Structure formats: C-alpha cells, structure tokens
C-alpha cells in the first residue's frame with residue numbers, strides 16, 4: 001500500500017496564542033473571535049471542523065485547536081456530529097462556517113443532527129447587524145431555529161460568554177440537540193472589555209420520581225411478558241451494563257430502536273437486536289408477544305426507519321424529556337429521567353420488592369431467544385453464505401463480521417438498502433459500537449459521522465457502509481479524511497442502481513433507465529488520495545478487508561468497493 005501525504009500543518013509546531021494576539025493588535029485584549037476560541041478551549045474542544053472563512057479558525061489554531069477543513073459544510077457538521085455522539089455528549093463537536101453560502105450549505109447537516117438529537121455547536125458568520133432585516137440576507141439564527149435546540153444572534157462582543165454558556169447548557173441538559181450562534185463580523189472583530197469569566201458547563205442529569213419508580217416496578221412484576229425497549233438515551237447515559245443487569249433480573253428480552261442499536265451488545269443472550277424497516281424475526285416475535293413494553297431512553301417517535309409499538313401493549317415510557325411522553329403513544333405510566341438513573345432506581349426497587357433472581361425463567365428465556373435467532377439466521381444463510389456474483393451484500397456483511405474485531409469497531413450504515421441490510425444482521429459485540437440513525441435519512445450522512453467517530457476514538461476501526469447513490473452525495477469528502485489523516489474505512493456497495501427506489505421509478509426506469517447510477521469509486525478514491533480496492537469475487541472479500549484494516553491502522557483512510565447485486569431482499573417481519 002502506498003503511504004499517503006500528510007498535510008502541511010500535520011505535526012508542525014503551533015504558534016503561541018500570545019504571539020498571534022500580539023501580532024494582530026499589539027495589545028493584551030481579545031476580540032470576539034478570540035473570546036469564542038478561548039471558551040471553546042476551556043470546553044475541551046480538540047479540533048474545529050470548519051470551512052473558510054470564519055474568523056474563529058485562526059485563534060483556534062493559535063490555541064492548538066486543530067482546524068479540520070471539510071470539502072462541504074454538510075459533511076463538516078457531520079464530523080462534529082459523530083464526535084459528539086461518540087463522546088456521548090460529554091464533549092461536543094464544533095463546526096464553523098462563513099455567513100451566507102457556508103452556513104446555507106450546512107443546513108442538511110444541522111437538520112439531520114436535529115432529527116437525531118445530537119449535541120453539536122455551530123459557529124456561523126453573520127451579516128452586519130444593520131443589514132439583518134434587509135432581504136435577501138440569510139439570517140442563520142432565524143433560519144436554523146426550527147432545526148436547533150437553541151440558536152441566537154450575537155449582538156455584542158460582551159454577550160459572547162453568556163451566549164456560549166446557554167449554548168453549552170442546551171447541549172448538556174435534557175434531550176440533546178444541535179445549537180447555533182450567529183456572529184456578525186463586527187462582533188468577531190470588536191474588542192472584549194474586561195477578562196472573560198467562563199467556566200465549562202456541566203452535564204445535567206434528571207433523577208426519576210421515586211413514586212413513579214415504585215409503580216413501574218409493580219407493573220413489571222405483574223407483567224407476564226415484559227420487553228425492555230432501549231433508545232439512544234441509553235447510549236448518552238452510558239447505561240449499557242445497568243440495562244443488561246435489569247434485563248437479567250426481570251428477566252426480559254431487550255429490543256433496541258435504530259439509534260439505540262448496541263445499547264446492549266446484540267450478542268447478549270437477552271438482546272433481540274434493533275430495527276429499521278428491517279429487523280430480526282425474533283425482534284418481531286417477542287415484541288408481538290409482549291404484554292408490557294418498557295421504553296427507556298427513547299422518545300418513542302413514530303418513524304419509517306425505526307420500530308413501532310404494536311397496538312394493545314401496556315406502555316411504560318421513560319425519557320429524559322417530559323415532552324416525549326404522550327407525544328405519539330398514550331403512556332400507561334411515565335418515568336421522566338436520565339436512563340442510567342432510571343435503571344439504577346428500577347434495579348434498587350426491584351431488589352427491595354423481590355428476593356432471588358429470575359433463575360429458571362432467565363435460562364428458559366435465553367434458550368428461547370437463542371433458538372429464535374438461530375432459526376432466523378438459518379433462514380437467511382442462503383444470502384449470508386452466498387457465493388454468487390455480483391456479490392451478495394449479506395455475504396460482505398457476514399465476512400466483515402467474521403474478519404473484524406467487532407469489540408473495537410464503530411460502524412454505521414447509510415440511507416437506502418445498506419441500512420436495511422446492515423442493521424439487522426450486524427451483530428454488535430460491545431455497547432456503543434454502532435451509530436444508528438434514521439429519523440431523517442440523508443444519503444451520505446454516514447461518511448462525516450464516521451470521521452467524527454474516528455477523531456473521538458482513534459483506536460477504533462470506524463466504518464461507514466454506503467451505497468453508490470449515497471457516495472454520490474458526499475464522496476468528495478473522503479479526501480478530507482486523507483488530508484487530515486482520519487483513518488476510516490468506507491465500504492461502498494456498488495450495484496449501479498438506486499435499488500431502494502425501485503418501487504417508485506418503474507415507468508421512468510423502463511422508458512428512460514432512470515434508476516441507474518454509474519461510477520467506479522475505486523478510481524474516484526485514488527484520484528482523491530485514498531487507497532482503494534474494487535472487489536468483484538466473494539473469495540476476495542476477506543483478504544481485501546484485512547489489507548484495508550492494515551492501511552487504516554497507519555492513519556490513512558481506505559475505500560473498499562464491492563461490486564454487488566441489486567439486492568432486493570430485506571429481513572422484514574411484522
């Protein structure tokens with residue numbers, strides 16, 4: 001494999017902040033951009049995902065906050081997103097863009113993060129205050145309000161510390177979400193009067209009402225077939241071990257939402273996996289059989305790309321945001337609170353009410369689940385073990401599972417068929433090793449968040465699996481990974497079509513071939529300084545994977561292109 005060039009900054013010594021400051025003003029005072037950089041530094045910001053121009057980039061570099069320049073703002077936001085996800089919101093990714101085109105082009109990234117409740121900060125340039133109401137000025141704080149948890153226009157340099165405190169508090173309390181601060185040039189350049197008094201904002205957790213816990217445990221003990229439903233809140237609360245303990249104590253099987261995937265490892269004997277439109281058969285069977293569904297760390301939002309609670313179930317709904325309760329489903333009982341604190345309280349109350357463990361019931365449930373999983377996998381073995389060419393996508397997934405050290409992987413699907421193919425069959429072996437998403441399903445989102453994950457967890461193998469239409473959306477940004485030494489592995493399922501759209505393009509395809517997409521992504525990658533291999537035969541999958549992983553371990557990204565069948569079979573069970 002060829003070594004890849006590193007960018008010029010890499011490893012270069014950073015100038016001292018004071019030098020930069022004195023260079024600029026010859027004084028000790030800070031301007032607005034420097035105040036923001038200073039606060040980002042205090043908040044532990046390691047890198048700034050960005051695209052020029054934004055005055056905050058230079059003072060950040062002076063403070064050793066490495067700028068990572070993307071090729072497209074949408075992906076830049078995705079990098080910040082994947083970082084925040086992987087750090088479970090304890091640290092936050094930051095993205096900076098210029099006013100007008102830059103922030104306009106960031107919209108999809110922020111909208112996707114909003115739909116996924118990811119806490120990231122966007123620092124946008126802004127038009128001068130005097131021009132804010134002059135059409136067609138793009139007013140970022142206003143335009144982004146519906147897709148942010150909090151957004152504000154900075155009117156003066158003096159209010160910047162207050163605004164950033166509010167921004168960080170919004171990210172670190174309750175249900176997460178992206179936040180945005182719009183900073184006009186005059187605020188970036190104005191001198192700050194006095195010294196900045198800013199302390200990092202702590203993460204806030206909410207403890208549940210003890211009476212609500214008592215009632216929940218009574219309901220759990222009265223239920224014949226309770227099922228635990230794990231949402232993304234379990235990731236943010238880092239409550240995987242407690243969730244598994246609760247499941248064993250009851251005993252109860254665990255289903256996960258799409259973003260909740262790997263809340264407990266799928267390999268856990270009580271885990272039934274997660275669900276997009278596809279899911280495992282036992283997921284559907286056990287959920288159908290349940291009399292009580294206990295949703296923890298989940299908004300229970302109705303979505304095409306996540307599970308739904310079947311009608312007629314008693315629901316206990318726990319979320320850290322009271323606004324989720326009774327939003328979509330009637331809650332028979334509600335427990336508001338942080339997932340870890342809720343589960344801890346449930347375990348303590350359960351232990352108080354009942355002595356001994358599930359014993360025989362636990363062993364019997366594990367056996368039941370194991371049998372269900374085996375039957376389902378056997379049913380799908382013709383795909384998973386297929387030797388056909390073009391290659392069957394499930395065969396690639398199987399070989400990836402067998403070859404890679406899944407304990408040390410962070411993987412994500414992309415929109416389209418790859419999501420349907422990967423999510424049900426990728427058996428996670430460690431908590432938090434899968435980034436599920438799908439409340440919005442923007443093709444191409446997986447690439448940026450995988451780079452962000454790698455920056456947050458450099459020792460993990462970070463993988464995004466995308467279709468050929470998906471790479472068409474954001475693919476140029478693999479060069480961002482090469483230039484910045486972000487050693488991700490991008491897997492492309494090249495089937496030459498938008499298979500997921502076949503139902504809605506029948507006539508257009510028959511008459512005009514509309515479904516077709518074409519391209520050789522190995523050649524694209526090589527043109528963008530990313531080593532790549534095109535795999536056409538099933539026997540070559542494993543060696544290619546091994547080589548690819550070895551390259552990522554040197555710090556360089558790799559692209560593996562699999563020439564695959566159109567692939568119309570999904571694991572859909574109602």
Ligand SMILES: Cc1ncc(C[n+]2csc(CCOP(=O)(O)OP(=O)(O)O)c2C)c(N)n1
Nearest residue numbers: 416417442443467468469470497498499500
């Ligand atoms: C930005 C965006 N535009 C449109 C869609 C709708 N959409 C979902 S999947 C898909 C086609 C996916 O094709 P590909 O990535 O090649 O995967 P395949 O289904 O062929 O495996 C489209 C157009 C989307 N999800 N995101």
Ligand SMILES: [Mg+2]
Nearest residue numbers: 467468497498
């Ligand atoms: Mg395709």
